[in-house]
Amino acid sequence: MSKFRVEERNDWRCWVTPKPLGNKPIHRWYIFPHSFTGEMVYALCDEWGVDHNDNILDPFAGAGTTLLAAKEKGIPATAYDISPLAVLASRVKCADYDLRRIEMMWQRLRKTMNPKQWDGAGKPYPELVQRALPGKLLGAFDGLGRNIADLGGAENERDFFRLALLATLPSFSRAVAAGGWLRWVSKRNGVLSIPSEFSSRVERMLEDLRSSNLHTGVLWRADKADARSLPDKEGTYSAVITSPPYPNRHDYTRVFGVELMFGFMDWEQTRRLRYQSFHSHPEARPERPMFSSNADYVRPRSLARAVAGMRQKGEDRRIIEMIDGYFLDMYLVLREAGRVCRRGARLAFVVGNAQYRGVAVPVDEITAEVGEQAGLECKKLLVARYRGNSAQQMGKYGRHPSRESVVVFRKP
Numbered sequence: 001m002s003k004f005r006v007e008e009r010n011d012w013r014c015w016v017t018p019k020p021l022g023n024k025p026i027h028r029w030y031i032f033p034h035s036f037t038g039e040m041v042y043a044l045c046d047e048w049g050v051d052h053n054d055n056i057l058d059p060f061a062g063a064g065t066t067l068l069a070a071k072e073k074g075i076p077a078t079a080y081d082i083s084p085l086a087v088l089a090s091r092v093k094c095a096d097y098d099l100r101r102i103e104m105m106w107q108r109l110r111k112t113m114n115p116k117q118w119d120g121a122g123k124p125y126p127e128l129v130q131r132a133l134p135g136k137l138l139g140a141f142d143g144l145g146r147n148i149a150d151l152g153g154a155e156n157e158r159d160f161f162r163l164a165l166l167a168t169l170p171s172f173s174r175a176v177a178a179g180g181w182l183r184w185v186s187k188r189n190g191v192l193s194i195p196s197e198f199s200s201r202v203e204r205m206l207e208d209l210r211s212s213n214l215h216t217g218v219l220w221r222a223d224k225a226d227a228r229s230l231p232d233k234e235g236t237y238s239a240v241i242t243s244p245p246y247p248n249r250h251d252y253t254r255v256f257g258v259e260l261m262f263g264f265m266d267w268e269q270t271r272r273l274r275y276q277s278f279h280s281h282p283e284a285r286p287e288r289p290m291f292s293s294n295a296d297y298v299r300p301r302s303l304a305r306a307v308a309g310m311r312q313k314g315e316d317r318r319i320i321e322m323i324d325g326y327f328l329d330m331y332l333v334l335r336e337a338g339r340v341c342r343r344g345a346r347l348a349f350v351v352g353n354a355q356y357r358g359v360a361v362p363v364d365e366i367t368a369e370v371g372e373q374a375g376l377e378c379k380k381l382l383v384a385r386y387r388g389n390s391a392q393q394m395g396k397y398g399r400h401p402s403r404e405s406v407v408v409f410r411k412p
C-alpha cells in the first residue's frame with residue numbers, strides 16, 4: 001500500500017511516450033527517446049490553472065517539449081539541460097522567425113549544396129564520428145555544416161538549418177541508437193541521398209512554420225545548466241513540468257554521441273558531460289553541490305529495501321551505486337526546484353519505475369519520499385501507463401510490468 005495518493009490516468013498513457021510527437025508540427029523537428037508530449041503539459045496547466053501570468057520551469061529540457069507547449073499556450077517558460085544538443089533543439093523550436101528570411105536563406109543554401117565539393121572533413125573529428133560516418137559521409141556532413149555556417153543571417157536563423165542537419169545524421173550513421181546503446185550496422189544510406197534527405201527535413205520545418213499560428217513575443221529561455229544547481233533566484237517559478245532521465249542505464253551522451261561530437265564538442269568534453277550527468281547510468285560520477293549538513297538527505301526505507309534485495313540477488317556494485325546516486329540526485333533536483341519556486345507552486349516529475357534482477361525499484365514512490373524530504377508536499381502519483389519488463393528479465397523473473405507515473409508536488 002502506498003502512503004501517497006495514487007490515481008490511475010490511463011488516458012495519459014500515450015502522453016508519456018514520444019510517439020505522438022512524430023506527427024506534431026514543430027515538436028517533430030527533433031525528438032528525444034524519452035520525450036513526453038505537449039498534451040501532457042497542456043493538461044497539467046489546465047488542471048493547475050496555470051496561465052500567461054505564470055512562469056514554468058523545465059530543468060531537464062530534452063527536446064524542449066515543455067518549453068514549446070508553454071509557448072503554444074502563451075505561458076512564459078524556461079528550460080535548462082546539461083546537453084548542448086538539447087539546448088539547441090529547444091531554442092530552435094521556440095524561436096520567432098521571419099519566415100521570408102528563412103526561405104531566402106534556404107534558397108541560398110540549396111544553391112551551394114553540392115556533393116561534388118564535399119571533399120573530406122575540414123577538421124579532425126573524434127574516432128566515433130569517423131567510424132559512424134565512413135567514406136565520403138563525414139566530408140559531406142562537414143561540408144554541409146560549413147555551407148550553413150557561411151550562410152550569413154543571424155545565429156538563430158543558421159541554427160534552424162543546423163538542427164535539420166543534426167536530425168538528418170541518424171539516417172546515415174553506422175552507429176544506430178538501440179535502447180540505451182549504439183549498435184553498429186554496415187549498410188545505410190549513401191552520400192548522394194544527403195541533399196534529398198536534408199531538403200525534405202528543411203521543407204517539413206518550413207511547412208510547419210508556414211502553418212503555425214504560435215504566439216510570438218512569449219517569454220521563453222533555453223540555457224545550459226545542471227538541474228542540481230540552477231542560476232535562478234528564489235521564488236522565480238510558479239510551476240515545474242519535467243522528466244529527469246530514468247534509472248535504466250541509458251546514457252544520453254552515448255545515444256547522442258555522434259551528434260554531440262559532430263556538432264558541439266570533442267571526446268574529452270563528451271566524457272566530462274557523461275560523468276556530470278544525472279546518476280541514471282553507471283558511468284556517471286557527478287560533482288554534486290555541497291550539502292549544508294549530512295543530515296539533509298536520509299536514504300528512504302523503500303530504497304534501502306530495494307538496494308538490499310538487489311545486493312542479495314548479486315547485482316553488480318556499479319548498478320547499486322547508480323540506484324543510490326540516482327535518488328541523491330533526485331533529492332538535490334527537487335530541493336533546487338523547490339528553492340526556485342514560489343509558495344503554492346505545482347511541480348510534476350515524470351518518472352519510470354525500474355527492475356533489476358527481478359527486484360522492483362518503485363521510482364515514483366521513492367521520488368515522492370525524497371521530494372518531501374526536500375520540503376515539498378507530494379499531492380499524488382498519477383499512473384499513466386505500465387511497461388512490460390525486458391524479454392530477458394521476463395524470461396528469468398516472470399512478467400512484472402513497471403509503471404510510469406507523474407509525481408505531483410506542491411511547494412507548501
Ligand SMILES: C[S@@+](CC[C@H](N)C(=O)[O-])C[C@H]1O[C@@H](n2cnc3c(N)ncnc32)[C@H](O)[C@@H]1O
Binds near residue numbers: 061242243246
Ligand atoms: C528524459 S530527458 C527529457 C525529455 C524531455 N522531457 C522531452 O520531452 O524531450 C532527460 C534530459 O535530462 C538531461 N540531463 C541529464 N543530466 C542532467 C543534469 N544534471 N542537469 C540537467 N539536465 C540533465 C539529458 O541531457 C536529457 O536531455
